[in-house]
Amino acid sequence: MRLKLRKAAIPAGIITVxxxxxxxxxALVSFSGRTEEAAIGRSGITARKREGDGATPIAAMRLIGGYVRQDRVTQPPTALPLRFTPEKLLWCDEPRHALYNRPVHAPFKPSHEKMRRDDGLYDVCLVMDWNLRSRKRYGGSAIFFHLAKPGYPPTEGCVAVSLPAIKRLLRFMRRGTVVRVVR
Structure with missing residues (x-):
């Protein structure tokens, strides 16, 4: 189900991590004159991202859209295309599978991420164009911009911020906004 979006007359913009x-x-996430605290990968950042390395890729990644758990979070105003997170939505992280780094639906036996997580990390989950348009096997999958756990423990390679921070960021975001991870 697609959410109704509030249109905003904002440029695509850049978010720097x-x-x-x-x-x-x-990490520190800077956008539109603001800076927010964030968690990044357990292995820090890398220019040589590989599946399972726990690092956040140094890259400029365009935001494509995202998912919101409507049963837990009120959809914040944004021009970024968001969808309600379906019950059986998964994300394939098996490099040898044809659907590697793509959304899939349960039941699905190959290795995958569950998108409706019990811990709430993906209650707001934004998809960045990392290894999506021109996929490279073992190049890394499921690199998202999502919610952080309290205390900002490391992620598996994603960028994670608090719920209040992501709500502020979403006002600034639209399709094509670039998330730029730098040294």
């Missing part, structure tokens, strides 16, 4: 000084797994 840079490591927080003194921390390998925390």
């Amino acid at each position: 840079r490591p927080k000084p003194g921390s390998r797994t925390r």
Whole structure:
């Protein structure tokens, strides 16, 4: 089911993610004159992203859209295309499978991420164009912009912020907004 979007007259813009000084797994996310705290991959950032390495890729990744758990979060205003997260939505992270780094639906036996997580991390989950349009096997999958756990523990390679921060960010975001991870 597609959500009705509030149109905003905003440019695509750039969101910059840079490591927080003194921390390998925390970052600062800057956009539209604001800075927010974030968690990044357990292995820090890398220019050589590989499946399962736990690193956040150094890259400029366009936002494509995302998912919202309507049973847990009120959909914030945004021009970014968002959909309600279907019950059986999964994300294939098996590099040898034809649907690698693509959304799939349960039942699905190959390795995958569950998109309706019990821990709430994907209650708001934004899809970035990392290894999507021109997929490379073992190039990394499911690199999302999502919610952080309290205390900002490391992710598996995603960028994660608090719920209030993602609501502020969503006002700024639209399809084509670039999330730029830098050193």
